[in-house]
Amino acid sequence: MTKIWMGAVLIAGVTLSSLTLVSCGGDKPPETAKSEATAPAAAGGAAATPDEANGGTVTGKVAFAGEKPKMATLDMSANPACERAHKGSNQKSEEVVLNDNGTLKYVFVWVKSGLPDGKQWAVPTSTVSLDQNGCMYKPHMIGIMTGQNIEVKNSDPTNHNIHPMPTVNADWNESQSPGQAPMMKTFARQEVMVPVKCNVHPWMRSYIGVVGHPFFAVTGDDGTFTIKGLPPGTYTIQTWHEKYGPMEQTVTVGAKESKAVDFSYKG
Amino acid sequence: MHQRNVGSGLRGFAVVLACCTFGLVIAGALVTSNDAALSVPDWPLSWGKLVPTLEGGIRYEFAHRAIAFLVAILTTILAIRMRTRLAWSALALVLAQAAVGGMVVKFVTPAWATISHACLAQLFFAVVVAIVVDLYSVAAPAVMRSPAPLVAAVALFAQTILGAAVRYGLVLPVAHIAGAAVATILVMWAALSILMQHMENATLRRPAMLLLSITFSQVFLGIGAYMARVAYSEAPQPMPVMVWFSVAHVAVGSLAFGAAVALAMIVYCQPRSETVMANRGIVIA
Ligand SMILES: [Cu+2]
Numbered sequence: 074m075t076k077i078w079m080g081a082v083l084i085a086g087v088t089l090s091s092l093t094l095v096s097c098g099g100d101k102p103p104e105t106a107k108s109e110a111t112a113p114a115a116a117g118g119a120a121a122t123p124d125e126a127n128g129g130t131v132t133g134k135v136a137f138a139g140e141k142p143k144m145a146t147l148d149m150s151a152n153p154a155c156e157r158a159h160k161g162s163n164q165k166s167e168e169v170v171l172n173d174n175g176t177l178k179y180v181f182v183w184v185k186s187g188l189p190d191g192k193q194w195a196v197p198t199s200t201v202s203l204d205q206n207g208c209m210y211k212p213h214m215i216g217i218m219t220g221q222n223i224e225v226k227n228s229d230p231t232n233h234n235i236h237p238m239p240t241v242n243a244d245w246n247e248s249q250s251p252g253q254a255p256m257m258k259t260f261a262r263q264e265v266m267v268p269v270k271c272n273v274h275p276w277m278r279s280y281i282g283v284v285g286h287p288f289f290a291v292t293g294d295d296g297t298f299t300i301k302g303l304p305p306g307t308y309t310i311q312t313w314h315e316k317y318g319p320m321e322q323t324v325t326v327g328a329k330e331s332k333a334v335d336f337s338y339k340g
Numbered sequence: 341m342h343q344r345n346v347g348s349g350l351r352g353f354a355v356v357l358a359c360c361t362f363g364l365v366i367a368g369a370l371v372t373s374n375d376a377a378l379s380v381p382d383w384p385l386s387w388g389k390l391v392p393t394l395e396g397g398i399r400y401e402f403a404h405r406a407i408a409f410l411v412a413i414l415t416t417i418l419a420i421r422m423r424t425r426l427a428w429s430a431l432a433l434v435l436a437q438a439a440v441g442g443m444v445v446k447f448v449t450p451a452w453a454t455i456s457h458a459c460l461a462q463l464f465f466a467v468v469v470a471i472v473v474d475l476y477s478v479a480a481p482a483v484m485r486s487p488a489p490l491v492a493a494v495a496l497f498a499q500t501i502l503g504a505a506v507r508y509g510l511v512l513p514v515a516h517i518a519g520a521a522v523a524t525i526l527v528m529w530a531a532l533s534i535l536m537q538h539m540e541n542a543t544l545r546r547p548a549m550l551l552l553s554i555t556f557s558q559v560f561l562g563i564g565a566y567m568a569r570v571a572y573s574e575a576p577q578p579m580p581v582m583v584w585f586s587v588a589h590v591a592v593g594s595l596a597f598g599a600a601v602a603l604a605m606i607v608y609c610q611p612r613s614e615t616v617m618a619n620r621g622i623v624i625a
Contacts, residue, residue: 145576152396166576232393234381236448244448248381272379273396276577 120195123287123302129326132333134297135180135312139340142169142316147276154231155208155274166276167213168316176296177338179214180314181266181282183289184300185321187308194286196220200257203269203279205233205249210269210279214315216289217281219263226255232273237281239267246272266313280315305330312336350421351475357414358468362594364411365461367404369590372507373583376400377454383445405441412438418471426471433464451510458504462497462597469598473605480543480606488530489607492551493600495523500593507586513566520562527555527596530603547606551599558592565589 144165149155170178200222204211208229217223225235227249235256236246242260249256260267263285271277282289290298300310307325317338324334371377376397386392386402394402412434419431437460444453502519505511531548538544565585572579 145574147576151399154395168576231395232387232398234379236378236381246378246381246448248387250387270375272376272401273398275375275397278576 120193122195124304125302127328128302129305129328130331131184131300131303131308131310131324131326132297132331133182133310133335134295135177135182135292135314136175136296136335136337137171137177137340138337141171142340144169149208149274149276152208152231152274154229158207158229164207164209167209169314170213172294172296174295176292177314177317178292178294178296179212179280180292180296180298180312180336181214181216181280181289182292182298182300182310182312183216183265183282183284184286184303185309185311187306188286188288189304189306192286194218197287200224202226203281204228205235205271205277208233208271208274208277210277212279212291214266214280214291215282216291217260217283218287219261219283219285220259223258223281224255225249225258227251227253233271233277234273235269236272237267237269239264242267242283265311266315282313310334314338350418351472353414353418353421354468354472354475357411357418358465358472360407360411360414361465361468362591364404364407365465365594366587366591367400367407368458368461369587370583371397371400371404372458372590373586374400374578377444377449380405381445383442408438408441415468422471424471424474426467426474430464430467430471433460433467436460437464451508454508455501455504455510458507459497459501462500462594465594466493466497466597466601469601470605473602474609478543478602478606480538480541486530486533488526488533489600489604492523492526492530493597493604495519495526496555496593496597496600499523500597503590503593513569517562517566520559524555524559527551527600530600531555534603534607543606544603547599547603551596551603554592554596554599558589558596561585561589561592 144167146163146165149159149164167179172178196218201215201217202211202224203215204226206228208231215223227233230251232248232250234246234248237244237260239260241262241264245258247256260281260283262283264283266280266282269279269281282291288300288303290300292298303326305327307323310322310324312320317340320336320338322334322336324332326332374397376399379397380386380392380401382388384405386405387398392398392402415427415430415434419427421427437457440453440457440460444450444457447453499516499519502511502516506513506516531552534544534548535552565582565588568579568582568585572582575582
């Protein structure tokens, strides 16, 4: 009996040692989520804002050239309040949303590199809304600057927990009951992208692009994007789609110049 | 192990605790498989209440907490009544497990806490199984020369660690699959060596056959869980087939580890009395 008891203690010791090893290797951020540790404007000094009148503009559209993917219908039967919100219509997953003009919705587009080193950019005072409505995130994807406020709302008659899953920012998980006041949240470090999920309703997922400057956009119903007020220079423009991943192109814009950069995902 | 009189009430109580603990393992697996651990962001209260609104993932997480509370109470009662090292170990484990469970919630599922939680669950279940075996005085006194039963138990426990690490995406499934092959061979070594030499002894034959059949079932459940995982890798939410295969795989994994611990107890431990010694004495090569 003593031997067995000692064996159990030994196993526990081995477990703890293994855990130390396992946990040491488990928290590395993936390659796509590298932070450039961009400092937001709050650090002091004169913070710049995009010069929309004299700066360069990059526009474009994100096309989809592959076979149209069939999106799964979400099963909301685990929560009748969610089901009722859609009144019998089938809510599809928003992982891939194809626009009527053959472009992709919910593609994050941002200036990955090329901006002047060490330049401080003013954090917009406007808040970006992330609503939980019909047990879906509205919108499915948002972009914010580091330090910019996100207003997280619950428009549903049901409980949600908001759980971002960052790799370089701090983890948090908070509850929001029906009728509870919106909560203001920020992310301190650049991270493209931060997935957000609700564990009460495991189909709920959204993505937040957190960037250390104001040059980013999310494609909408026409699949286009516009990034204005860029200082003259050569930039790497990166797109990011939750299923199809990132794409990059380089573009050079001068003052008051507009360049078109189109992307096409093959599926 | 000191000698004492064990009433049938205490034995029954320990069996009830073992069943509740197995239920707790299933409830925990349901939480993990449904990705519901953080559906209740506070601890020890749930959404600021003793009983939250039971909807969506909250149902799984709250059921898990409620069964865990029951198991902790039952373990405390058993430890106070038994006052043995095993019983105190069980109490220490269940309290540590509750604390780690709280940390999983408070620190938003850090890898060290989630894996510890999964492993402590298996250890706790094994200790409860050991208590039951001990209370029923099941022992085949032996001059044990083969380390096979103990090695098999350690291998099955290592598999539960690897399995948890795979579930949390910390290691590739191939490590767990390779571990399954090794663990199965070790279980066969332990069980078949006992069966070949002591088929006539029911005290040894039954747990050995039980361990073999549970382990083989576990291999097939593992294949099913992996195939379901691959088949539904792009599903926007946990799919029932995937959930049930994963839950069954975790639950039967616990049973396999519990059976291996029971077999090791029966093989290595000394019987309570000379009568048992005379009736069941055996030597294992
Ligand atoms: Cu929700």
